[in-house]
Amino acid sequence: xxxxxxxxxxxxxxxxxxxxxxxxxxxxxxxxxxxxxxxxxxxxxxxxxxxxxxxxxxxxxxxxxxxxxxxxxxxxxxxxxxxxxxxxxxxxxxxxxxxxxxxxxxxxxxxxxxxxxxxxxxxxxxxxxxxxxxxxxxxxxxxxxxxxxxxxxxxxxxxxxxxxxxxxxxxxxxxxxxxxxxxxxxxxxxxxxxxxxxxxxxxxxxxxxxxxxxxxxxxxxxxxxxxxxxxxxxxxxxxxxxxxxxxxxxxxxxxxxxxxxxxxxxxxxxxxxxxxxxxxxxxxxxxxxxxxxxxxxxxxxxxxxxxxxxxxxxxxxxxxxxxxxxxxxxxxxxxxxxxxxxxxxxxxxxxxxxxxxxxxxxxxxxxxxxxxxxxxxxxxxxxxxxxxxxxxxxxxxxxxxxxxxxxxxxxxxxxxxxxxxxxxxxxxxxxxxxxxxxxxxxxxxxxxxxxxxxxxxxxxxxxxxxxxxxxxxxxxxxxxxxxxxxxxxxxxxxxxxxxxxxxxxxxxxxxxxxxxxxxxxxxxxxxxxxxxxxxxxxxxxxxxxxxxxxxxxxxxxxxxxxxxxxxxxxxxxxxxxxxxxxxxxxxxxxxxxxxxxxxxxxxxxxxxxxxxxxxxxxxxxxxxxxxxxxxxxxxxxxxxxxxxxxxxxxxxxxxxxxxx
Numbered sequence: 001x002x003x004x005x006x007x008x009x010x011x012x013x014x015x016x017x018x019x020x021x022x023x024x025x026x027x028x029x030x031x032x033x034x035x036x037x038x039x040x041x042x043x044x045x046x047x048x049x050x051x052x053x054x055x056x057x058x059x060x061x062x063x064x065x066x067x068x069x070x071x072x073x074x075x076x077x078x079x080x081x082x083x084x085x086x087x088x089x090x091x092x093x094x095x096x097x098x099x100x101x102x103x104x105x106x107x108x109x110x111x112x113x114x115x116x117x118x119x120x121x122x123x124x125x126x127x128x129x130x131x132x133x134x135x136x137x138x139x140x141x142x143x144x145x146x147x148x149x150x151x152x153x154x155x156x157x158x159x160x161x162x163x164x165x166x167x168x169x170x171x172x173x174x175x176x177x178x179x180x181x182x183x184x185x186x187x188x189x190x191x192x193x194x195x196x197x198x199x200x201x202x203x204x205x206x207x208x209x210x211x212x213x214x215x216x217x218x219x220x221x222x223x224x225x226x227x228x229x230x231x232x233x234x235x236x237x238x239x240x241x242x243x244x245x246x247x248x249x250x251x252x253x254x255x256x257x258x259x260x261x262x263x264x265x266x267x268x269x270x271x272x273x274x275x276x277x278x279x280x281x282x283x284x285x286x287x288x289x290x291x292x293x294x295x296x297x298x299x300x301x302x303x304x305x306x307x308x309x310x311x312x313x314x315x316x317x318x319x320x321x322x323x324x325x326x327x328x329x330x331x332x333x334x335x336x337x338x339x340x341x342x343x344x345x346x347x348x349x350x351x352x353x354x355x356x357x358x359x360x361x362x363x364x365x366x367x368x369x370x371x372x373x374x375x376x377x378x379x380x381x382x383x384x385x386x387x388x389x390x391x392x393x394x395x396x397x398x399x400x401x402x403x404x405x406x407x408x409x410x411x412x413x414x415x416x417x418x419x420x421x422x423x424x425x426x427x428x429x430x431x432x433x434x435x436x437x438x439x440x441x442x443x444x445x446x447x448x449x450x451x452x453x454x455x456x457x458x459x460x461x462x463x464x465x466x467x468x469x470x471x472x473x474x475x476x477x478x479x480x481x482x483x484x485x486x487x488x489x490x491x492x493x494x495x496x497x498x499x500x501x502x503x504x505x506x507x508x509x510x511x512x513x514x515x516x517x518x519x520x521x522x523x524x525x526x527x528x529x530x531x532x533x534x535x536x537x538x539x540x541x542x543x544x545x546x547x548x549x550x551x552x553x554x555x556x557x558x559x560x561x562x563x564x565x566x567x568x569x570x571x572x573x574x575x576x577x578x579x580x581x582x583x584x585x586x587x588x589x590x591x592x593x594x595x596x597x598x599x600x601x602x603x604x605x606x607x608x609x610x611x612x613x614x615x616x617x618x619x620x621x622x623x624x625x626x627x628x629x630x631x632x633x634x635x636x637x638x639x640x641x642x643x644x645x646x647x648x649x650x651x652x653x654x655x656x657x658x659x660x
Contacts, residue, residue: 024301031463033504033551034188035075035107039064039252042438044293044324044346044635046252055247055288056316059207061383064250064293066186070105072505072517077190077553079434081116081199084108088181094170096175100204109551110189110214115350116177119263119278122222125176131161134637140223142309147226151274154226163225169474170223170239171260177219178240182206189256190551192458194596197261198241199292206248211256215457217244218261221278224525235274241281245289252293257457258282259300265334266301277303281336286310289290290320296327298456303359304335306583309341312395313366317342324433325350328444330457332358339365340372346433348375349442351451352390353383362389364413366396371430374413376403376444378451393416393425398463403444410444463551464504466522474546476560484619488595489567489646495546495557497528503555506530507511510542522550537564538646568647570594572622574640574654581659583631589651591622597642597649598648600624604636617645631658 046064053059061378067074076087088099102159122140129138143162158166177199181187183206187197195215203209204315228234241260243447245251260279268275268364282299283309285292299305309321321343330337330350338345352363360382366372379390388408389401390413404413417584418424433439442450452458472494481487493505502522516532530546543566546557570591578585587602596616602609610626624640636658640651 007056007406011135012040012549014628023560028656029461030465031461031468034460034462035109035186035551036068038061038066038068039210043252044295044326044437044439045291045322046293046324047437048322051601052249052320054249054288054290055319056373057247059205059249061250062289064071064210064252065080066208066252067105067107067184068183068186070107072519073507073514074104075109075118075291075505076106076312077549077551078108078114079114081114083606084110084114085106085179085197085507087184087185088179096178096180100180100206101296101313103184105184108188108194110187111191111551111553112192112193112494113197114199117173117220118198119220119222122173125172125222126169128172129165135162138162138169140166144271149228153235157229158226163553166223167227168260170221171219173222178202179609180204181209181211184208185571186212187213187214188462188551189457190462194457198642200245201243202241203244203248203251204246205477205618206251206550208250210254211243212252212253212254213460213462214257214280215257215259217259218242218263219256220263221281223279224277226272232271236271236277238280240279241284244281245283245285245288245292246287248291251289251291252435253283253297253496254293255296255299255455255457255460257300258302258305259298259498260302264301265303269430275303276539280304281307284308284310285321285323288314288320290315290322292323294323294325294328295452296459298329299333300331301333303334304336305330306336306338308343308345309367309370312341314341320367323346325629326439327455329353329451329647331362332360334359334375335361335363336365337363340396341367341394342369344374344429344431345370345372347377348433348439349444349447349451349619351380351448351455352381353378353572354385357385360385360389362392362483364391364399364423364466365394366391366399368395369444370396372396372399372401373429373431373433374399374401374404376441376447378444378447379404380448381406386416387411387413388420391425393417393421395421396425398426398430399430401639403432403441404638405444408445421443466504467501467524467550467552469501471503471548471550471555472497473555474548476543476544476546476558476564478560482560482563486566486595486619487564488618489539489564490535491562493502493532493544493546493560493562495530495532495548497548499527501525501550501552502528503550503564505549507547508532508547509545509547510534525643534562536645538567539564566594566595567644569642569644569649572640572642572651574612574638574651576638576656578655578656578658581596581657583658585631585656586630587626587638587640587654587656589624589642591642593619593621595619595644596622597644599643601640601643602626604628614642620643632659
């Protein structure tokens with residue numbers, strides 16, 4: 001008892017020395033496999049089930065599940081640009097057409113930083129193009145010098161050999177850096193640092209797509225086009241968005257960070273007196289896309305952040321562009337948060353922050369035939385910025401806004417806009433979000449803290465509850481020959497992870513080809529075993545490896561070679577009972593031991609006279625009989641052929657002599 005009392009006192013004293021936060025620290029929440037999560041019912045327009053007509057093509061939406069239904073053979077962990085492209089295409093070296101048209105459910109986990117290209121490669125792209133009138137490689141510097149509006153060319157849109165070469169160079173870059181995302185895909189980052197740099201990810205002609213927990217940075221355009229007619233002073237216009245949604249439906253973009261990486265707007269050079277803009281949008285939803293939820297994202301330090309609707313002239317987009325944006329955080333942006341054409345768009349519980357006026361123009365753009373409903377959004381404007389600038393009108397007629405705060409003060413933003421606008425906006429909407437889906441508003445005074453704490457990539461505890469790192473390496477074994485003593489082409493390959501980080505998927509490769517895959521459960525660090533039955537192999541050598549996968553990465557076992565020598569039926573022996581030589585007798589085929597047959601054929605003097613289906617029970621004896629009658633005197637040569645799916649084996653010839 002004395003020892004026990006001393007121990008308790010010692011522990012209590014030690015506990016008094018611990019910082020309070022350590023003494024009461026809770027264990028971290030378990031990681032969640034974001035690849036298997038789906039959009040909850042009622043979470044914005046992407047949860048809607050019903051008709052939609054992207055680009056005039058009728059379809060019926062059924063909610064957004066992404067790749068949650070993927071088979072274990074369609075789960076990928078990627079950390080290079082080529083691996084990502086192959087996963088989206090569904091095969092190594094697949095084309096962008098393959099990626100766009102691929103509808104097989106897939107989960108693609110991104111780990112670490114994937115760089116599509118470094119802007120230092122721009123010159124290499126340009127060097128692949130020749131200017132037709134000079135025969136020289138294209139250079140953007142030559143383009144800039146030639147089309148200077150202060151020079152001989154003047155304020156006319158670029159055309160001719162240099163513009164043709166710029167277009168061709170842009171196509172070279174697009175082939176290397178523009179990546180399509182097809183249907184039924186979950187593209188998800190793992191951990192706090194999953195990043196795709198230099199790419200333009202385009203969800204095109206797709207349905208049912210989820211993009212989560214990624215930093216998507218710097219969709220850099222090496223070859224922007226100069227348009228002297230864009231505004232009174234002209235503009236450089238870029239071709240690439242970090243993510244764009246084209247002609248697609250049921251898309252969930254959640255907990256991502258969008259920015260310009262190492263090339264923020266403040267670092268862009270000035271050419272012709274205008275920013276040399278190498279970026280377009282951060283997240284654009286255009287070309288009749290529909291039923292999109294954008295939630296808990298950060299969009300930072302960028303000019304044109306989010307466009308919904310591509311053109312006033314695309315009247316086929318009427319009834320489309322239904323988008324919900326909630327709990328997103330825009331910081332130090334210029335405009336389009338969002339700008340809307342045609343769509344019924346819901347904005348709620350979003351946070352807009354300016355640390356400086358910078359390049360700020362406006363946040364909400366009411367475009368042609370748009371109907372925006374905005375609720376409980378919080379704005380933190382830089383000193384001197386008029387709240388009337390939050391809204392601008394691009395041909396729209398209405399915008400319903402309630403519960404907004406500006407720097408903590410409740411503000412009627414539509415009234416502020418209308419007070420100075422030549423054409424006012426009606427404080428109305430043609431639709432009500434509550435008629436479409438259930439949602440709960442956060443109190444607007446809590447929105448800044450809630451959004452700061454929860455928005456952006458790396459906030460979710462992602463990975464898998466099964467493990468905290470990539471799987472350990474499995475050891476392979478097989479039972480070839482153990483069950484029957486025959487190396488008959490039917491056996492089981494077993495992968496055993498004796499101890500270590502467990503996997504969620506196991507894949508079996510035979511001679512380098514994927515032949516089996518299974519979902520797994522795990523209890524790291526305990527043993528994990530998975531068995532792959534193999535059947536129907538012909539004689540030969542087969543080399544197996546098993547790949548274990550979880551969201552953190554993959555491991556590959558050492559090869560295991562299995563040799564099959566007994567796949568075809570064993571060699572039977574023929575006998576007969578023609579003791580009296582009268583021409584009526586029985587021919588018997590006996591396989592005393594070995595791989596059984598499923599088919600029997602008997603030939604007399606090379607002519608088929610009998611065939612029978614057999615039931616295999618390897619390695620037990622297999623006997624089959626044929627009754628022969630009415631043969632004339634003479635000698636007859638009989639041969640039996642036993643067959644199964646792996647091959648055929650003939651008996652030795654049996655000669656029977658008929659004497660009477």
